[in-house]
Amino acid sequence: MTAYQIGVDEAGKGPVLGPMVAAAVRADPESYPPMSPIRRSSANRAASR
Structure with missing residues (x-):
């Protein structure tokens, strides 16, 4: 069995309130x-983003 690392992220207001984008690698x-x-x-901190 091969072990993989999987990362997931989402951005948006949520599926109920508006558009949402999700990505996985x-x-x-x-x-x-x-x-x-x-x-x-x-x-x-906001200054370092």
């Missing part, structure tokens, strides 16, 4: 160099 972890941990963008 599946990647073989051996095909890419190690990444540093990813923080939520909402946790960053």
Whole structure:
């Protein structure tokens, strides 16, 4: 069995209130160099976004 890393993100007001866009990526972890941990963008200060 092959282990994959999968990431999902969404943007929009939500499916009930208006348009929404979602994206997903599946990647073989051996095909890419190690990444540093990813923080939520909402946790960053507005000046650093």
